[in-house]
Amino acid sequence: MKILIIGSGGREHAIARKILDSPQVTAVFCAKGNPGMVQDGIQVVDIAEDDHKMLIAFAKENAIDWTFVGPEIPLLNGIVDDFQQAGLAIFGPNQAAAMIEGSKEFAKKLMVDNQIPTADYAAFTDYQAACDYVTEKGAPIVIKADGLAAGKGVTVAMTLEEALQALKEMMTDHRFGESGDKVVVEEFLAGEEFSLLAFVKNRKVYPMVIAQDHKRAYDNDEGPNTGGMGAYSPVPQISEAMVEKAIAEILQPAADGMVKNGTPFTGILYAGLIATEAGPKVIEFNARFGDPETQVVLPRLTSDLAQIISDFLKDQEPELTWSDQASVGVVLAAEGYPNDYQKGMPLPDFNDQVTVYYAGVTQGTKQMEASGGRVLVVEAEADTIQAAQAQVYQALSKAETAGYFYRNDIGSKAKK
Ligand code: AMP
Ligand code: GLY
Numbered sequence: 357m358k359i360l361i362i363g364s365g366g367r368e369h370a371i372a373r374k375i376l377d378s379p380q381v382t383a384v385f386c387a388k389g390n391p392g393m394v395q396d397g398i399q400v401v402d403i404a405e406d407d408h409k410m411l412i413a414f415a416k417e418n419a420i421d422w423t424f425v426g427p428e429i430p431l432l433n434g435i436v437d438d439f440q441q442a443g444l445a446i447f448g449p450n451q452a453a454a455m456i457e458g459s460k461e462f463a464k465k466l467m468v469d470n471q472i473p474t475a476d477y478a479a480f481t482d483y484q485a486a487c488d489y490v491t492e493k494g495a496p497i498v499i500k501a502d503g504l505a506a507g508k509g510v511t512v513a514m515t516l517e518e519a520l521q522a523l524k525e526m527m528t529d530h531r532f533g534e535s536g537d538k539v540v541v542e543e544f545l546a547g548e549e550f551s552l553l554a555f556v557k558n559r560k561v562y563p564m565v566i567a568q569d570h571k572r573a574y575d576n577d578e579g580p581n582t583g584g585m586g587a588y589s590p591v592p593q594i595s596e597a598m599v600e601k602a603i604a605e606i607l608q609p610a611a612d613g614m615v616k617n618g619t620p621f622t623g624i625l626y627a628g629l630i631a632t633e634a635g636p637k638v639i640e641f642n643a644r645f646g647d648p649e650t651q652v653v654l655p656r657l658t659s660d661l662a663q664i665i666s667d668f669l670k671d672q673e674p675e676l677t678w679s680d681q682a683s684v685g686v687v688l689a690a691e692g693y694p695n696d697y698q699k700g701m702p703l704p705d706f707n708d709q710v711t712v713y714y715a716g717v718t719q720g721t722k723q724m725e726a727s728g729g730r731v732l733v734v735e736a737e738a739d740t741i742q743a744a745q746a747q748v749y750q751a752l753s754k755a756e757t758a759g760y761f762y763r764n765d766i767g768s769k770a771k772k
Contacts, residue, residue, distance in 0.1 A: 357662060358383045360415055362405055362435065363426025364390050366687075366713035366733045367647035371426060371661070372398045373713075374654045378662035385418070387411060391724050392703075392714020392732065405430045408438040415444050422447060422669055425623075428644050432458045436623075447665050448623040449643045453614060456621065457643040460502050460540045467638060470613035472606050474638040475543040483527040486539055490519045493541070501526050502538035510581055512544065545639065547632040548769070550594050551587075551649045554607050555676070556625045557668050559615055561607045565656055565678050566591050566599055567649040568769065569628075573694060575765045582694045583730060586686040586766030588741055589652045593771040594631055602629055602636040610641065622668070651713045651733045652683040684744040684767045685735035686752060688760050690716070693729035701726045704755035709747045710736045731760065741770040 357380050361372050368386055373396055376384045386393055389400030403410045405427065415423055422445035425431055434451035448454075455462040460479075467474045479502065480486035490497060499522040501509030509532045513519035525531040526539050551569055555562040567589040573579035606627055614621040626642035626649075645653075654661070659677045667674040688704070690697035703724050706712055713735060716728015736747035745767040752762060 357381050357421040357666070358419060359385070359662065360401075360411070360418075360420045360423040361386045361389075361426060362411065362423065362430050364388045364405075364715075365426065365647055366715040366730065367645050367650040368426040369393050369396075369398070369713040369715070370651045370654050371424060371645065372396070374657065374661045375424070375665075378660045380660070380666075381662045385414075385420070387414070390714050390717050391719045392712070392717045405435075406433055408433070408435055411435070412439060412442045412444060415439070416442075421445065422665065424448065424665060426644060428454065428457050428642065431623075431643050445669050447669060449621050452619040453621040453623070454643040455619065456610070456614065456625070456641045460500055460640070461538070463638075463641045464540065466610065466613050466617065466641075470609040470616075472609050472613070472638060473635060475545050477540050477542045479538060479540050480527075481538050483523065486523050486527065486541060487520060490523060490541055491516065495519055496544035498542040498544055499523060499526065500540045500542060501532045502540055512581075545630040545632055545637055547630040547637075548591075548593060549639070550591050550629050550631060551646050552599065552602050552607065552627045552629055553646060553649065553653065554603075554625050554627075555623075555664065555668065555674065556607075556611050557622045557671075558620045559608075559611050561603065561611050561625075562674060562676055563599075563603050563607060564653050564676070565589050566594060567646070567653050568594075569646065569649055570763060570766055573689075573763075575763050580694055582689075584646070584648050584687065585689065585763045586684075586733075587646075587648045587652045588682065588684040588744070588767040588770060589649075589656060590682060590741075591770065592741070593769065598631050598636055602627065606636060606638055647715075647730075648685050648687055648713075648733050651685040651735050655683045655711070655735065655737055656681060679737075681737045681739065682741040682744045683735060683737045684741060684748050685713070685733045686748050686762050686766045687730050688732050688734060688752070688757065688762050689730050690726050690728070691759055691761055693761075697729050698759045699725070699727050701759035702756075703732070704757055704760075706734060706751045706755055710734050710751040726759070741767045
């Protein structure tokens with residue numbers, strides 16, 4: 357099989373690597389990919405994610421068996437609809453189904469209609485009305501830009517002042533552009549966070565092993581929200597019963613609800629959850645694999661990812677098996693991220709105890725260099741989270757990381 361992957365980050369690097377592991381796969385192309393992928397035998401294709409015409413032409417010319425979409429933006433741009441219209445096989449939600457991620461209000465309505473547990477909320481387009489509501493409710497309270505903001509359009513406000521400041525930035529200063537014209541104000545949920553991803557086809561749900569991401573930039577969950585600074589899997593402090601409840605009360609009704617809605621979902625459904633005292637509650641749905649969750653979940657998949665996706669596309673029963681190994685992945689970010697960040701640093705070398713998934717890297721004149729906020733993920737697997745964590749941090753501490761930063765506590769929340 358020849359496979360095309362859309363996207364260019366660490367998540368796509370992990371997906372491509374896993375697909376390339378399959379004995380049935382002879383070539384994996386990634387558009388646009390990044391130069392860090394090349395050393396693993398992934399072929400990068402210089403076509404932009406939003407150039408559906410060129411991507412379709414490439415898939416046809418190269419006899420691609422099927423295409424897999426990594427990021428949300430092409431999904432929301434209707435890349436699945438366009439490929440299917442061109443008669444090409446592609447795995448991912450169509451534009452209508454991707455709205456589960458594209459609009460927080462769409463997702464909230466799905467949850468309310470299907471009794472899926474989530475935080476109470478209200479949506480506003482009027483700045484004054486939003487301020488009045490927030491003032492009435494008080495802190496802690498959560499303010500979210502309704503549209504996409506790369507994981508950064510969320511303020512968990514511990515004081516009323518912070519909440520009002522966030523509303524001002526989103527609604528009157530347009531810090532997130534149009535994404536902030538509508539805001540969702542949410543009840544604050546207390547508890548540990550975990551990510552539960554599943555392969556979904558219409559009403560069929562095949563859950564993956566869970567992971568825990570770390571959204572804040574700095575140690576001890578301090579600093580601004582980011583796209584994710586590191587993840588680990590499994591998450592031993594989240595009980596099996598909590599996960600079972602999340603599958604039965606969240607993933608399954610979400611898949612069913614999408615079918616009832618007339619927007620059936622096929623692809624990767626990602627539930628960002630909080631394990632509250634009353635059970636799991638949804639903080640967000642995504643219509644794709646998570647980044648960096650994918651970099652710690654896929655290494656634990658012991659069955660053939662290419663076969664799994666082929667099975668979904670042919671309406672056959674897929675086989676999913678997982679290892680008991682623990683995986684820890686730490687993001688190496690450019691200093692300054694998630695705000696303006698440094699670029700052009702050489703990429704550090706790492707020992708061969710770890711796997712490196714590249715994201716924000718570019719080919720400089722002599723060598724590869726950093727070009728994005730999240731530059732790469734260093735990942736390792738071991739018998740325990742503590743052992744995997746030690747391997748990753750040993751590799752990072754020996755590397756030359758001037759101009760970079762990383763969190764030192766990824767995996768530390770796991771119960772010993
Ligand atoms: P989101 O982009 O919706 O995933 O939100 C980013 C981060 O903000 C989440 O990963 C949580 O850490 C936090 N968060 C979002 N919504 C809530 C909520 N209702 N209660 C507590 N924390 C939240
Ligand atoms: N790691 C969070 C996300 O991919 O949305």
